[in-house]
Amino acid sequence: xxxxxxxxxxxxxxxxxxxxxxxxxxxxxxxxxxxxxxxxxxxxxxxxxxxxxxxxxxxxxxxxxxxxxxxxxxxxxxxxxxxxxxxxxxxxxxxxxxxxxxxxxxxxxxxxxxxxxxxxxxxxxxxxxxxxxxxxxxxxxxxxxxxxxxxxxxxxxxxxxxxxxxxxxxxxxxxxxxxxxxxxxxxxxxxxxxxxxxxxxxxxxxxxxxxxxxxxxxxxxxxxxxxxxxxxxxxxxxxxxxxxxxxxxxxxxxxxxxxxxxxxxxxxxxxxxxxxxxxxxxxxxxxxxxxxxxxxxxxxxxxxxxxxxxxxxxxxxxxxxxxxxxxxxxxxxxxxxxxxxxxxxxxxxxxxxxxxxxxxxxxxxxxxxxxxxxxxxxxxxxxxxxxxxxxxxxxxxxxxxxxxxxxxxxxxxxxxxxxxxxxxxxxxxxxxxxxxxxxxxxxxxxxxxxxxxxxxxxxxxxxxxxxxxxxxxxxxxxxxxxxxxxxxxxxxxxxxx
Amino acid sequence: xxxxxxxxxxxxxxxxxxxxxxxxxxxxxxxxxxxxxxxxxxxxxxxxxxxxxxxxxxxxxxxxxxxxxxxxxxxxxxxxxxxxxxxxxxxxxxxxxxxxxxxxxxxxxxxxxxxxxxxxxxxxxxxxxxxxxxxxxxxxxxxxxxxxxxxxxxxxxxxxxxxxxxxxxxxxxxxxxxxxxxxxxxxxxxxxxxxxxxxxxxxxxxxxxxxxxxxxxxxxxxxxxxxxxxxxxxxxxxxxxxxxxxxxxxxxxxxxxxxxxxxxxxxxxxxxxxxxxxxxxxxxxxxxxxxxxxxxxxxxxxxxxxxxxxxxxxxxxxxxxxxxxxxxxxxxxxxxxxxxxxxxxxxxxxxxxxxxxxxxxxxxxxxx
Numbered sequence: 001x002x003x004x005x006x007x008x009x010x011x012x013x014x015x016x017x018x019x020x021x022x023x024x025x026x027x028x029x030x031x032x033x034x035x036x037x038x039x040x041x042x043x044x045x046x047x048x049x050x051x052x053x054x055x056x057x058x059x060x061x062x063x064x065x066x067x068x069x070x071x072x073x074x075x076x077x078x079x080x081x082x083x084x085x086x087x088x089x090x091x092x093x094x095x096x097x098x099x100x101x102x103x104x105x106x107x108x109x110x111x112x113x114x115x116x117x118x119x120x121x122x123x124x125x126x127x128x129x130x131x132x133x134x135x136x137x138x139x140x141x142x143x144x145x146x147x148x149x150x151x152x153x154x155x156x157x158x159x160x161x162x163x164x165x166x167x168x169x170x171x172x173x174x175x176x177x178x179x180x181x182x183x184x185x186x187x188x189x190x191x192x193x194x195x196x197x198x199x200x201x202x203x204x205x206x207x208x209x210x211x212x213x214x215x216x217x218x219x220x221x222x223x224x225x226x227x228x229x230x231x232x233x234x235x236x237x238x239x240x241x242x243x244x245x246x247x248x249x250x251x252x253x254x255x256x257x258x259x260x261x262x263x264x265x266x267x268x269x270x271x272x273x274x275x276x277x278x279x280x281x282x283x284x285x286x287x288x289x290x291x292x293x294x295x296x297x298x299x300x301x302x303x304x305x306x307x308x309x310x311x312x313x314x315x316x317x318x319x320x321x322x323x324x325x326x327x328x329x330x331x332x333x334x335x336x337x338x339x340x341x342x343x344x345x346x347x348x349x350x351x352x353x354x355x356x357x358x359x360x361x362x363x364x365x366x367x368x369x370x371x372x373x374x375x376x377x378x379x380x381x382x383x384x385x386x387x388x389x390x391x392x393x394x395x396x397x398x399x400x401x402x403x404x405x406x407x408x409x410x411x412x413x414x415x416x417x418x419x420x421x422x423x424x425x426x427x428x429x430x431x432x433x434x435x436x437x438x439x440x441x442x443x444x445x446x447x448x449x450x451x452x453x454x455x456x457x458x459x460x461x462x463x464x465x466x467x468x469x470x471x472x473x474x475x476x477x478x479x480x481x482x483x484x485x486x487x488x489x490x491x492x493x494x495x496x497x
Numbered sequence: 498x499x500x501x502x503x504x505x506x507x508x509x510x511x512x513x514x515x516x517x518x519x520x521x522x523x524x525x526x527x528x529x530x531x532x533x534x535x536x537x538x539x540x541x542x543x544x545x546x547x548x549x550x551x552x553x554x555x556x557x558x559x560x561x562x563x564x565x566x567x568x569x570x571x572x573x574x575x576x577x578x579x580x581x582x583x584x585x586x587x588x589x590x591x592x593x594x595x596x597x598x599x600x601x602x603x604x605x606x607x608x609x610x611x612x613x614x615x616x617x618x619x620x621x622x623x624x625x626x627x628x629x630x631x632x633x634x635x636x637x638x639x640x641x642x643x644x645x646x647x648x649x650x651x652x653x654x655x656x657x658x659x660x661x662x663x664x665x666x667x668x669x670x671x672x673x674x675x676x677x678x679x680x681x682x683x684x685x686x687x688x689x690x691x692x693x694x695x696x697x698x699x700x701x702x703x704x705x706x707x708x709x710x711x712x713x714x715x716x717x718x719x720x721x722x723x724x725x726x727x728x729x730x731x732x733x734x735x736x737x738x739x740x741x742x743x744x745x746x747x748x749x750x751x752x753x754x755x756x757x758x759x760x761x762x763x764x765x766x767x768x769x770x771x772x773x774x775x776x777x778x779x780x781x782x783x784x785x786x787x788x789x790x791x792x793x794x795x796x797x798x799x800x801x802x803x804x805x806x807x808x809x810x811x812x813x814x815x816x817x818x819x820x821x822x823x824x825x826x827x828x829x830x831x832x833x834x835x836x837x838x839x840x841x842x843x844x845x846x847x848x849x850x851x852x853x854x855x856x857x858x859x860x861x862x863x864x865x
Contacts, residue, residue, distance in 0.1 A: 037500060038500065040502075041500050041501065041502040044502055044505075045502070049501065053504055053505055053508070054505060054508075055505055055508040055509040055512055056505075056509075056548065057502060057505040058502065058504075058505035058506035058507065058508055058509030058510070059509045059546065061502045061505065061506050061509075062506060062509060062510075149508075153548060156548045157548050157549050157550055158550075159550065160550050160551065160552075161551070308562055308563070309560070309561050309562055309563050310563070313563075314563075383563060384563055384564055384565060385561060385562070385563050386561070386562055386563070386564075386566070387559060387560070387561050387562070388559050388560055388561075388562050388572055389559035390559055394571070396571045396572070397559065397571070397572045398568075398569055398570060398571050398572065399562070399566050399567070399568055399569065399570045399572065400559070400568060400569075401568060402568065407561060410559070410560070410561050411561045414560065414561065419553070420550075420551070420552060420553070421551050421552065421553055423551050440551070445553045445554070446553070446554050447551055447552065447553065447554060448552050448553065448554040449554065450549075451549040451550060451551070451552055452549075452551055453549075454549035455549045455550055455551050458549070
């Protein structure tokens with residue numbers, strides 16, 4: 001199956017065996033050797049060489065190629081969550097780099113397979129992407145490249161309006177015709193003798209009135225019944241779209257859900273891969289002659305620009321910290337209550353559960369729970385974490401605090417919902433005119449205003465009727481409306497629940 | 498190997514081109530591009546193209562970092578851009594620098610201004626010989642030895658003479674086996690052009706007027722270079738006298754003397770006479786002034802020189818009158834009277850930077 005040259009194929013076999021011996025559990029991995037153009041191509045397509053045509057991949061390619069040729073950046077490796085797992089190696093890398101990358105890839109693959117956030121992702125995504133490409137090409141043939149492309153642009157603008165937890169929850173159970181206690185509204189009839197009834201209350205008339213009442217009752221019902229976070233799904237289900245457009249929108253949604261878990265576990269996933277490549281390389285794979293090069297490249301991965309948080313570094317240190325704590329029994333009430341610093345520093349109960357613990361963590365956590373559960377005050381101090389803010393007066397970003405609780409809170413805020421705002425569909429029949437009302441759940445940070453307007457414009461293109469967004473602009477509650485031609489912004493006092 | 502991404506890459510480039518074209522009018526009158534010109538390419542700054550989404554405004558978010566530093570420490574400039582003009586420059590937002598070739602820019606200019614292609618004049622296509630290494634010869638220097646051909650010849654010879662042994666396949670070429678790359682001369686048609694810029698540098702031409710000339714000449718250069726292989730450019734400045742200068746001096750000299758335009762025309766005609774035989778060169782003369790001439794008599798002389806010596810030789814004579822608060826603008830009127838119908842003469846009045854657009858159209862719109 002593998003198209004690797006012999007020396008690399010042997011290397012793969014060796015590293016795979018080592019990885020397995022440590023208990024890593026992965027899909028079969030297929031490595032492919034690419035030159036930098038090929039690798040840049042795959043990277044531009046988000047890992048899938050068979051993706052649908054779109055200019056933004058070309059833009060990405062332009063960017064990657066330029067930074068590569070100016071020596072600013074180089075992609076070492078690329079791995080795809082799929083069964084079998086596809087991974088790409090850069091042809092011109094040294095052998096020691098190839099080893100490092102392979103070890104790294106096996107850990108990623110273990111993560112894909114075992115982390116619960118990934119459990120609902122489609123493991124045949126390679127095929128799905130190719131199908132999407134075929135469908136989109138077909139639509140392009142039928143409706144013109146420009147038209148399809150423009151619509152994809154609009155869809156991509158809404159790509160992040162999904163609910164990453166929804167694959168795990170059955171939100172809307174299929175509705176059974178449940179008769180609620182509030183009975184159907186009845187037409188009031190005039191009193192009459194029974195033989196006169198048909199004259200006093202003509203049946204046609206009653207029926208017509210009844211129909212009207214029913215309709216009104218239906219309209220009064222909330223739509224959607226509760227605010228919906230999966231804006232894309234709502235639009236797919238309820239927008240008046242042509243079939244091909246609906247299909248494009250649902251493809252974009254499907255791909256967004258596929259990529260969701262990767263964004264949810266960036267720190268964990270990279271940390272895990274770094275932890276294992278370091279372990280495999282230093283304990284098993286490296287030859288003496290390679291050690292300096294390895295150390296150089298490894299530190300390149302973990303280093304980074306001063307002051308910036310590097311997910312690789314944060315992740316791997318946290319895993320190591322957890323491993324140490326569980327090896328020495330530094331957890332639980334007894335340890336937490338201990339206030340003697342000397343005692344704490346010496347604390348070692350020889351519990352030896354470290355390895356087991358990190359495997360458990362990689363199974364159950366996402367970045368949010370990883371940080372929330374395992375980022376301790378000691379860790380924060382040791383690794384010199386801080387928060388920085390934009391100082392309006394000086395026009396600079398400055399370090400603003402080193403307090404543990406604030407650092408953790410900020411970090412969690414950034415990770416929650418991919419560090420993106422929460423947007424809900426509140427009303428699909430707003431003003432009783434079929435307008436769409438979205439709500440931004442304000443949590444102290446406002447939206448980027450010009451982007452918000454442009455996004456609203458794109459939602460309107462999908463929804464067809466005017467769209468509204470309740471948000472906060474300059475610390476005031478505002479409603480931005482776009483009716484297809486003009487924007488309107490007003491203060492809103494009555495907050496729609 | 499052609500990558501699939503090429504298609505998307507091209508599409509992206511096409512979108513970029515579209516953007517540039519849309520903004521071209523702005524670029525034409527702003528002069529922003531002049532300093533960004535390399536040898537064959539020009540780099541054009543464009544706002545980053547991004548697909549809008551609901552995201553947080555950057556100012557309020559801040560972030561989490563790692564490292565040394567007390568509270569209040571400013572983070573390194575390389576990492577987060579500091580606001581230069583106003584607080585609010587965001588990290589990560591940068592301009593897209595797009596390199597496009599001058600040829601392409603000229604094409605865009607042509608499309609935007611609807612300029613006709615220039616047809617080089619009749620016999621002015623001279624032939625130049627160009628050598629290309631496409632042939633094979635039996636003699637030549639070792640550096641040009643054609644390995645594959647030589648090998649084949651040696652192989653042929655050794656098999657035919659029966660000295661070839663498959664188990665020991667070593668071949669030694671002798672002199673007769675050797676083949677060398679050799680050139681063939683091809684005659685390539687070549688059209689040469691010379692542009693002669695003349696400018697009035699008398700006191701009444703201010704900085705603003707010169708800026709206009711500079712921008713306009715940039716675009717005219719671009720357009721003419723697109724059409725001719727070899728383009729030479731000469732610069733003449735004049736007040737009461739005329740002299741030839743280099744490019745830098747041309748744009749930066751300011752004299753205070755009066756204006757005698759005929760002096761420049763005389764010099765121009767002399768240069769053409771001596772160096773640019775009209776049957777070998779496509780000649781373009783452009784003159785910029787604020788339209789103030791010393792005397793009516795001199796204007797008449799100008800008309801005579803143009804008619805007798807300049808016009809018969811040139812492809813095009815352009816006169817651009819840059820509006821200035823001091824000039825009377827009489828010269829344009831006089832020229833118009835004399836040559837209103839002559840298609841070798843293009844006259845244009847440039848009131849301000851916005852006028853450059855129309856003026857380029859006036860000058861180059863004749864396809865000469």
